[in-house]
Amino acid sequence: xxxxxxxxxxxxxxxxxxxxxxxxxxxxxxxxxxxxxxxxxxxxxxxxxxxxxxxxxxxxxxxxxxxxxxxxxxxxxxxxxxxxxxxxxxxxxxxxxxxxxxxxxxxxxxxxxxxxxxxxxxxxxxxxxxxxxxxxxxxxxxxxxxxxxxxxxxxxxxxxxxxxxxxxxxxxxxxxxxxxxxxxxxxxxxxxxxxxxxxxxxxxxxxxxxxxxxxxxxxxxxxxxxxxxxxxxxxxxxxxxxxxxxxxxxxxxxxxxxxxxxxxxxxxxxxxxxxxxxxxxxxxxxxxxxxxxxxxxxxxxxxxxxxxxxxxxxxxxxxxxxxxxxxxxxxxxxxxxxxxxxxxxxxxxxxxxxxxxxxxxxxxxxxxxxxxxxxxxxxxxxxxxxxxxxxxxxxxxxxxxxxxxxxxxxxxxxxxxxxxxxxxxxxxxxxxxxxxxxxxxxxxxxxxxxxxxxxxxxxxxxxxxxxxxxxxxxxxxxxxxxxxxxxxxxxxxxxxxxxxxxxxxxxxxxxxxxxxxxxxxxxxxxxxxxxxxxxxxxxxxxxxxxxxxxxxxxx
Numbered sequence: 001x002x003x004x005x006x007x008x009x010x011x012x013x014x015x016x017x018x019x020x021x022x023x024x025x026x027x028x029x030x031x032x033x034x035x036x037x038x039x040x041x042x043x044x045x046x047x048x049x050x051x052x053x054x055x056x057x058x059x060x061x062x063x064x065x066x067x068x069x070x071x072x073x074x075x076x077x078x079x080x081x082x083x084x085x086x087x088x089x090x091x092x093x094x095x096x097x098x099x100x101x102x103x104x105x106x107x108x109x110x111x112x113x114x115x116x117x118x119x120x121x122x123x124x125x126x127x128x129x130x131x132x133x134x135x136x137x138x139x140x141x142x143x144x145x146x147x148x149x150x151x152x153x154x155x156x157x158x159x160x161x162x163x164x165x166x167x168x169x170x171x172x173x174x175x176x177x178x179x180x181x182x183x184x185x186x187x188x189x190x191x192x193x194x195x196x197x198x199x200x201x202x203x204x205x206x207x208x209x210x211x212x213x214x215x216x217x218x219x220x221x222x223x224x225x226x227x228x229x230x231x232x233x234x235x236x237x238x239x240x241x242x243x244x245x246x247x248x249x250x251x252x253x254x255x256x257x258x259x260x261x262x263x264x265x266x267x268x269x270x271x272x273x274x275x276x277x278x279x280x281x282x283x284x285x286x287x288x289x290x291x292x293x294x295x296x297x298x299x300x301x302x303x304x305x306x307x308x309x310x311x312x313x314x315x316x317x318x319x320x321x322x323x324x325x326x327x328x329x330x331x332x333x334x335x336x337x338x339x340x341x342x343x344x345x346x347x348x349x350x351x352x353x354x355x356x357x358x359x360x361x362x363x364x365x366x367x368x369x370x371x372x373x374x375x376x377x378x379x380x381x382x383x384x385x386x387x388x389x390x391x392x393x394x395x396x397x398x399x400x401x402x403x404x405x406x407x408x409x410x411x412x413x414x415x416x417x418x419x420x421x422x423x424x425x426x427x428x429x430x431x432x433x434x435x436x437x438x439x440x441x442x443x444x445x446x447x448x449x450x451x452x453x454x455x456x457x458x459x460x461x462x463x464x465x466x467x468x469x470x471x472x473x474x475x476x477x478x479x480x481x482x483x484x485x486x487x488x489x490x491x492x493x494x495x496x497x498x499x500x501x502x503x504x505x506x507x508x509x510x511x512x513x514x515x516x517x518x519x520x521x522x523x524x525x526x527x528x529x530x531x532x533x534x535x536x537x538x539x540x541x542x543x544x545x546x547x548x549x550x551x552x553x554x555x
Contacts (some may be wrong), residue, residue, distance in 0.1 A: 004149035007077040007105040007171040010037055011151075011182075011207055016223055017230040020237060023049040023066060025073030027237055029274050032074040033343065038105070039074060041067040043081040044118055045238045056115030059096055060086040068102045077105035079153070084116050084129070089140040096144040096152070108408040109137060109182060110155035111171060113287050119160045120188050120214060120401060126161040131171055135178040142179035154180035159187045159194050169201055182230065192218035199226035246426045257261075264356040293389050295343050295408065300513075301331070301395035302351025302370035314545065318356045321348070321395035323539065326552045330539065331359050333398060333552070341404045347385045348395075349378040369509075376511040380490055386483045392513070394474030396539050399549055403535035407475065411527035412453060413482030416517070419471035421533050431461040433514050434468035441469055454529040459514045461505050470529065472514060473536055489520050 001009075010017045020031040025047035030038050031509065045053040046066045063082065071078045078185045080099055085092035092109065099107050110133040113127040134154070141152045154175035158168035166435065172183045183206055185192045192215040202208055207229035209222035212218050213236075223231055248261045272278070285294070301321040314323060321331040328336075330349065338346060339361070350357045351370025379392065391407065393399070407417060420441035422432060438455040459472060479485060497508040503515040522525055539548050 002148060002149065003071070003077040003105040004100075004102060004151065007038065007079070007151060008149045011229060015105040016220065016228065017231050019077075019079060019230065021232070021234040022070055022237060023046050025069045026274060028070035028074040028078070032076050033274075036076070038079055039070050040076040040232050040234055041070055041078055041080040041104075042234050042238070043083050044235055048238060054118040056083060056086075056117075060091070060098070064098055064102065067099065067104050071103050079106040079108060080104050081234075082107045082109050084112055084114045084350070085137050085141070087114055088133075089136050092137045092140050093144040094378045096141045096150075097146075100145055100147065100150045106151040106153060106181070107141070107152035108155055109134075109141070111159050111175070111186075111187075112157050112161075119157060119186055126157065128157055128161050128163065129176050134171075135174050138175050138178040138180050145366075150180070151181040153184050155186055156177075156450045159184055159185070159189075159198070165194070165197055165201065168198060172202070173205070180206060182207040182209050184211065184232075186211055187212045190214055192222070196222070196226060199228055199489070202227075228482035294345070295391060296385050296387075297338055297343055297346045297391045297393060297406065298379060298382045298385055299331070299334075299346065299348045299393050299395050300375050301348050301357065302354075302367040302378045303375065304352040304371060312408060314542075317353065317361065319350070319353045319395070320539065322353075322356050323545065325398070325539075325545075325548050329359065330548075331357065331362075331395065331399060334393065335361055337399060337401050338404065340538075341401050341408075343391070343404070345385075347382045349381050360437065373509040374505075374511065375513055376490070376516050377509055379513060380487075383487060386478065386487060388480045388483065390478045390483050392478070397474050397536055398539065398552075399475065399536040403475070403532060405478045406532070407530055410477055410528065410530055411479075412526070413479045413485060414517075414520075414525070415477045415528045415530050416456060416459075417473050417475040417532055417536075418456075418529045419473050419532050419536070420470050422471040432465070432468075433459065433461060433472040433474075433512075434463040434465065435459050435470040435472050435529065436463060436467065437469045454531060456517070456527040456529050458521065459517050459527075461503055461512075470531065473532070473538070475536070476513075485525060486516070486520070489523065489525070490516060493519050 017037045019040045020036045021040040021042035022028045022031055023042060028039045043063065044054040046063055047058060048219070050058060052058065063080070067078060067080045082095055086095055096107065111129050113129050117125050119126065124183065138152060138154055156168050156172050158164065158171055168185065173183070176183060185195060185208060192212065195210055195215065195218070199208060204227060208227065209230040209232060210223060210228045211232045211234050213234055244264070248264055251261050252258055256388050299321070301319055305315040305320065322329040325333060335346060344361070346361070347365060348357060349365045349367050351367040354364070354366050357364055367379050367381055370378070403417070407415065417433050418437070424458045435456055436458040438457060493502065494508060502508040502511050503518050505511050505515060517527055537544065537548055539545055
């Protein structure tokens with residue numbers, strides 16, 4: 001349905017049509033957001049927005065450009081205020097063709113001489129056009145329109161010019177006979193009485209429209225009882241904006257700061273809503289093609305401190321991901337690294353001290369059962385994020401960009417990052433997530449692996465260290481296919497082991513990610529390993545913490 005048809009239908013339905021003035025796309029959006037029936041592309045508002053008088057100074061093209069902007073920004077009809085028609089009947093013919101083809105629902109022209117001045121200007125020049133001349137404009141406009149539903153309103157300025165009710169009614173009847181679809185009766189008195197008198201004398205041959213700018217005491221019920229079909233709140237939005245903006249700017253100038261006005265202005269998030277940013281983001285997910293497959297990141301960060309006795313004083317009031325490393329939390333540093341690698345969709349599953357995870361640029365999911373349901377459960381709370389190419393990163397490691405770059409180059413469906421350098425360190429503060437792989441590491445020599453596939457045969461904390469090959473560092477990559485396999489295998493295991501132990505834990509809900517990976521290996525799925533020996537560090541002890549602070553400071 002076209003907007004012209006929408007407006008026609010509104011005229012056929014009972015009740016009063018309410019439209020509001022605007023001068024740009026934002027104003028049109030606000031009008032629609034507040035559930036009005038249409039937008040008045042106000043000549044006065046548009047002129048004011050250009051900083052020039054409402055006196056036929058702007059061109060038709062400038063007014064039309066703004067009307068199109070408003071029409072594109074909303075889904076309700078736009079009625080364009082077209083002053084005197086921008087000239088004689090020839091100008092009106094051209095105007096109707098341009099406005100109608102642009103999708104504007106209706107145009108309104110007033111019976112004053114060109115150039116006009118605003119009707120509400122005190123002691124302004126209000127010169128009326130001859131009745132015959134203006135009736136000719138109406139006929140020309142109606143003959144020029146291409147569709148039946150496009151409407152032309154005739155605005156009567158006789159009361160504005162002080163010519164009285166008789167002249168106003170005579171003009172209105174003539175314009176209705178000439179084909180005007182509705183009559184706009186205008187007045188600048190503070191009392192609504194002239195409008196009331198006109199409405200009572202009107203024969204309703206065509207609908208009547210009022211603009212209660214100077215006579216705000218008239219009620220909606222009065223307008224309804226008078227049979228007025230449309231009311232135009234022509235410039236209240238602009239006047240409100242001028243008052244508020246002027247007040248806010250004066251306060252900022254006075255205070256030399258913006259804190260005092262924050263509760264008087266809209267949050268930036270509301271601007272994004274009006275701009276349509278949420279829809280833009282959804283469209284990008286569906287349609288944007290950059291040649292690079294989009295990647296999502298899941299960071300499970302729900303667990304309370306355990307086996308981290310030397311870090312306990314630092315973690316009493318914050319989770320490990322928010323541990324400060326030279327002025328930035330671990331999570332912030334990792335977020336910046338991921339962003340620099342072109343990854344921005346990052347979900348953090350929180351639990352312990354979840355309210356402290358307040359980093360801009362992440363989405364959080366709260367694992368309220370973090371004490372009883374462990375890391376695998378946390379990961380699967382973000383299951384809807386695990387629906388394409390995805391990276392899993394533990395919250396207690398720091399890593400460099402080149403590690404992410406190497407990982408993203410892997411072509412296996414599921415790849416875990418592993419490191420053999422733990423064999424050179426004999427001091428242990430925790431049980432490592434150890435790995436037995438198909439290809440053994442070469443220690444003490446320089447090796448070029450070219451990221452050749454290496455399969456993981458076994459993973460877990462109970463593997464004897466002398467039999468292990470690598471340590472899983474807490475980072476994994478899933479292809480879209482690998483993510484689906486992981487999800488499917490999780491749900492099978494959840495049903496199968498719901499009443500018993502699961503690999504290295506007494507209950508499925510206490511399962512680790514490594515338990516799930518071992519289950520998949522046992523079920524015949526290939527899990528690949530990416531071998532690294534640098535580019536990351538874990539933070540489990542106070543010594544780890546001091547080391548992380550040292551290397552980030554030196555960098």
